Amino acid sequence: MDFQFIKPLLKEDAKGKIVMLVMDGLGGLPLTPEGWTELETAQTPNMDALAAKSSLGLHHSVPYGITPGSGQAHLGLFGYDPVKYEIGRGVLSALGVDFDLGPNDVAARGNFCTVDENGVITDRRAGRIPTEVGERLCNLLKEKVQLPGVELFLTPEKEYRFVFVLRAEGLSGDVSDTDPQAVGKKAHIATATSPAGEHTAELIRDFVRQGNEILKNEFPANSFVLRGFAGMPAWPKFPEVWGIKSLAIAMYPMYRGVSKVVGMTVMPPAESMADEITMLEQNWSDYDFFFVHIKKTDSYGEDGNFEGKVHIIEEVDALLPRILALNPDVLIITGDHSTPAKLKSHSWHPIPTMLYAKDARPDGITSFGERACIQGSLGSRFDATELMPMALALAGRLEKYGA
Amino acid sequence: MDFQFIKPLLKEDAKGKIVMLVMDGLGGLPLTPEGWTELETAQTPNMDALAAKSSLGLHHSVPYGITPGSGQAHLGLFGYDPVKYEIGRGVLSALGVDFDLGPNDVAARGNFCTVDENGVITDRRAGRIPTEVGERLCNLLKEKVQLPGVELFLTPEKEYRFVFVLRAEGLSGDVSDTDPQAVGKKAHIATATSPAGEHTAELIRDFVRQGNEILKNEFPANSFVLRGFAGMPAWPKFPEVWGIKSLAIAMYPMYRGVSKVVGMTVMPPAESMADEITMLEQNWSDYDFFFVHIKKTDSYGEDGNFEGKVHIIEEVDALLPRILALNPDVLIITGDHSTPAKLKSHSWHPIPTMLYAKDARPDGITSFGERACIQGSLGSRFDATELMPMALALAGRLEKYGA
Numbered sequence: 001m002d003f004q005f006i007k008p009l010l011k012e013d014a015k016g017k018i019v020m021l022v023m024d025g026l027g028g029l030p031l032t033p034e035g036w037t038e039l040e041t042a043q044t045p046n047m048d049a050l051a052a053k054s055s056l057g058l059h060h061s062v063p064y065g066i067t068p069g070s071g072q073a074h075l076g077l078f079g080y081d082p083v084k085y086e087i088g089r090g091v092l093s094a095l096g097v098d099f100d101l102g103p104n105d106v107a108a109r110g111n112f113c114t115v116d117e118n119g120v121i122t123d124r125r126a127g128r129i130p131t132e133v134g135e136r137l138c139n140l141l142k143e144k145v146q147l148p149g150v151e152l153f154l155t156p157e158k159e160y161r162f163v164f165v166l167r168a169e170g171l172s173g174d175v176s177d178t179d180p181q182a183v184g185k186k187a188h189i190a191t192a193t194s195p196a197g198e199h200t201a202e203l204i205r206d207f208v209r210q211g212n213e214i215l216k217n218e219f220p221a222n223s224f225v226l227r228g229f230a231g232m233p234a235w236p237k238f239p240e241v242w243g244i245k246s247l248a249i250a251m252y253p254m255y256r257g258v259s260k261v262v263g264m265t266v267m268p269p270a271e272s273m274a275d276e277i278t279m280l281e282q283n284w285s286d287y288d289f290f291f292v293h294i295k296k297t298d299s300y301g302e303d304g305n306f307e308g309k310v311h312i313i314e315e316v317d318a319l320l321p322r323i324l325a326l327n328p329d330v331l332i333i334t335g336d337h338s339t340p341a342k343l344k345s346h347s348w349h350p351i352p353t354m355l356y357a358k359d360a361r362p363d364g365i366t367s368f369g370e371r372a373c374i375q376g377s378l379g380s381r382f383d384a385t386e387l388m389p390m391a392l393a394l395a396g397r398l399e400k401y402g403a
Numbered sequence: 404m405d406f407q408f409i410k411p412l413l414k415e416d417a418k419g420k421i422v423m424l425v426m427d428g429l430g431g432l433p434l435t436p437e438g439w440t441e442l443e444t445a446q447t448p449n450m451d452a453l454a455a456k457s458s459l460g461l462h463h464s465v466p467y468g469i470t471p472g473s474g475q476a477h478l479g480l481f482g483y484d485p486v487k488y489e490i491g492r493g494v495l496s497a498l499g500v501d502f503d504l505g506p507n508d509v510a511a512r513g514n515f516c517t518v519d520e521n522g523v524i525t526d527r528r529a530g531r532i533p534t535e536v537g538e539r540l541c542n543l544l545k546e547k548v549q550l551p552g553v554e555l556f557l558t559p560e561k562e563y564r565f566v567f568v569l570r571a572e573g574l575s576g577d578v579s580d581t582d583p584q585a586v587g588k589k590a591h592i593a594t595a596t597s598p599a600g601e602h603t604a605e606l607i608r609d610f611v612r613q614g615n616e617i618l619k620n621e622f623p624a625n626s627f628v629l630r631g632f633a634g635m636p637a638w639p640k641f642p643e644v645w646g647i648k649s650l651a652i653a654m655y656p657m658y659r660g661v662s663k664v665v666g667m668t669v670m671p672p673a674e675s676m677a678d679e680i681t682m683l684e685q686n687w688s689d690y691d692f693f694f695v696h697i698k699k700t701d702s703y704g705e706d707g708n709f710e711g712k713v714h715i716i717e718e719v720d721a722l723l724p725r726i727l728a729l730n731p732d733v734l735i736i737t738g739d740h741s742t743p744a745k746l747k748s749h750s751w752h753p754i755p756t757m758l759y760a761k762d763a764r765p766d767g768i769t770s771f772g773e774r775a776c777i778q779g780s781l782g783s784r785f786d787a788t789e790l791m792p793m794a795l796a797l798a799g800r801l802e803k804y805g806a
Contacts, residue, residue: 033456033765058780062804063404065792066412069805082805083408092806342762346803348796349764350780370780371767380780 001079001389003241009399010243016329016395018244019280019290020387022077023316024070024255025298026335027058027351027370029342031306038297038306038341039352040369042313046320047333047354047368055360055390057378058350058370059334064381067348070298071095073336074258076384078238078291087261088173088230093163095257097155101232106171106200108229110154110162111179112137112221119186119223125160126221137221138162145210147203164226166203171231172196175204179225187225200229237263242289242388243397249279250293259291273315277322284326288395292323301339309341329395331356332387333368350381357394404482404792406644412802413646419732419798421647422683422693423790425480426719427473427658428701429738430461430754430773432745434709441700441709441744442755443772445716449723450736450757450771458763458793460781461753461773462737467784470751473701474498476739477661479787481641481694490664491576491633496566498660500558501672504635509574509603511632514582515540515563515624522589522626528563529624540624541565548613550606567629569606574634575599578607582628590628603632640666645692645791646800652682653696662694676718680725687729691798695726704742712744732798734759735790736771753784760797 028037061076062068062083071092072082090107101107112134114123129137138154145152151167174197178187190204204226215222239246240263248259248266256266265287270276276292283290294316300308323331334353337346352373363376374380378390392398431441438444464479465471465486474495475485493510504510515537517526532540541557548555554570577600581590593607607629618625642649643666651662651669659669668690673679679695686693697719703711726734737756740749755776766779777783781793795801 029762029764037764063408063792064785064789065404065794065796065801066409067796067801067803069803072805087805089806096806340762347762348793348801370764374766374780375778380782381785 014397018330019328020332023294023297025301025339027338029340038309042310044317051368052366054354054356056373056376059384061384079388089228090230098253108164108226110164112160114220115223173230175201175229177227179227244289246289247287248291255293304344306341417800421733422731423735426697426700428704428742430741432743441712445713447720454771455769457757457759459776459779462787463753464787482791492631493633501656511567511629513565513567517623518626576633578604578632580630582630647692649692650690651694658696707747709744
């Protein structure tokens with residue numbers, strides 16, 4: 001959807017409310033060809049009843065066959081083609097540690113590593129140093145490096161990983177990686193990839209020089225590499241694009257982060273799924289669009305825990321009456337990508353989707369699952385970016401195109 | 404799929420093996436509206452059993468409603484949009500006679516024709532001279548024409564048709580046709596369509612001048628016309644595009660040729676379908692992608708022989724256990740286009756497709772046929788170029804896009 005196309009169609013006085021309930025990694029696979037997927041296995045009486053009143057289908061957010069990361073997949077659900085709206089690695093890393101990335105920031109993903117006397121990388125993970133060592137080294141660098149006129153943030157992640165952020169006016173993410181992503185090579189020298197990146201590249205080279213001097217006796221973490229320099233993208237904002245006051249409710253930093261990138265209001269971290277629904281209830285009158293994110297379906301999928309994933313889906317089903325009691329005009333239930341327990345990883349398989357609305361056209365399907373959704377009216381492989389326009393239409397928020 | 408998009412996603416150390424089994428002209432039509440298609444009629448217990456473990460759908464390789472040639476349709480299956488990757492008529496003709504077209508060659512399709520005393524074409528097929536006459540005239544021209552510094556090849560096809568090839572450094576296909584494709588007109592004068600074609604155009608004009616002099620007493624084949632000048636296209640190569648060591652197995656020149664154009668390794672002509680499967684078995688450990696082409700489904704379709712086509716499909720079904728015994732990670736069974744016996748020609752109708760893999764998401768469909776595939780998760784009209792990315796994903800050969 002071209003955002004400029006939809007802009008003149010947005011009704012100014014529209015009131016319809018939309019809930020987008022995303023179970024991360026919802027799509028699954030049967031463990032044997034004769035078996036059922038996680039969603040098909042789960043006892044979901046509430047979702048099944050809702051399916052009978054809904055339009056169903058399966059979506060994908062990136063080209064068919066490609067497996068998306070979570071950040072990219074959520075952009076698709078929000079209506080932003082993730083191939084067109086590229087989000088930098090550094091930004092995703094910063095979002096993942098809940099760093100409050102601002103408009104003057106440039107972020108990168110950092111790895112502590114081991115180098116030999118010639119500066120050649122011998123271990124890209126510095127022997128997987130404990131997280132406490134990573135924390136100490138981040139603090140050491142932050143304390144000792146001098147970059148006049150620039151604020152420096154170093155936030156440890158797990159083990160050898162950290163997030164690097166520079167804050168100042170006039171910075172740019174147009175700088176090449178120092179990380180060669182291979183052992184047996186020296187770190188690259190950070191170089192501007194456009195004139196706008198010259199000053200930032202210089203600052204990074206200065207940081208690298210000072211940092212290596214400070215770490216030289218810290219074997220095995222006696223050096224570091226940086227990659228994915230990027231600033232907050234200046235994209236059209238979700239609330240303006242779709243003309244809807246929008247709230248994001250999520251437990252994990254990445255999902256609050258990507259919601260923030262597109263300009264939604266973001267709630268503080270929820271503590272449980274039930275807590276998320278309570279947040280939804282408490283903020284019901286103040287917003288018109290609610291993104292509610294369920295993480296554990298994906299976590300159990302990644303762990304290969306089929307039963308665990310089934311159980312989370314059943315818990316979400318049990319919470320559904322509380323959402324329906326709010327009487328939303330539109331309720332989307334879907335995932336961002338598939339995370340089949342069978343594969344213990346994200347996959348490219350399309351994601352079952354239910355689009356409920358008072359004015360939805362029911363498909364005559366009475367259960368919610370991968371195979372049921374193939375037969376749905378949304379199609380077995382529609383584009384995730386088509387969800388928002390359909391939801392807005394069903395919420396009575398769009399004018400007719402033409403006379 | 405943008406090849407540049409997929410390049411960074413290719414796993415370097417991937418091992419998954421893919422077989423693409425193409426029954427040429429597989430798609431069919433029932434002879435009466437109540438009847439079954441060729442594929443639906445065929446007894447295919449092995450394919451039906453595999454369908455239950457597969458994702459199904461129907462593909463097309465060119466815009467909907469358009470009937471593709473075989474070369475174009477195969478490009479689609481290989482992931483090359485045949486509208487974007489135009490292949491010259493001359494190249495297709497050369498491939499069709501198994502001419503080993505090289506990088507310094509320019510090929511064209513030739514017709515012997517009849518002209519009157521003013522050079523006006525009176526018969527574009529020279530009274531359909533016997534093939535032996537065509538052969539004799541090709542040899543005559545090859546022997547007598549003098550083009551210093553240039554190698555000339557003239558390969559007879561059937562009757563009045565031949566393939567014309569010039570070989571030298573610095574040639575170009577940027578030359579206009581001499582064939583006016585109508586009677587009552589003189590042959591056009593070959594003209595460069597870009598500065599790169601100037602030298603080649605001059606050589607062709609010289610060839611035409613000498614050739615007409617040599618043929619002037621050979622009524623009815625007293626002249627000739629040439630069209631579709633083209634060299635081997637400099638396209639991205641299949642093994643690099645998809646990061647997979649690739650082997651083509653086919654009985655007919657055209658299919659080996661189009662495989663060669665995209666850079667696959669090509670086996671010598673097989674002698675039978677069983678022989679093709681033997682070649683697959685013998686080369687199993689040396690390649691990771693295998694294109695296996697079955698010609699006779701199309702031949703019987705073109706002949707209007709419904710039962711013959713049914714029988715070939717059944718023979719292929721009987722060979723399937725030998726392919727499955729190799730334990731491929733992914734097996735695609737499809738056609739390149741439809742050739743319904745009812746129509747005795749290629750048609751635009753979409754082509755039934757089965758995508759089997761250990762990690763395929765089964766669609767709950769237990770037979771392989773046009774109507775069954777409509778209900779499949781790949782959709783009833785997906786783009787042929789999407790097959791390769793899906794196959795690579797299911798073979799575990801693709802990294803995630805994004806974090």
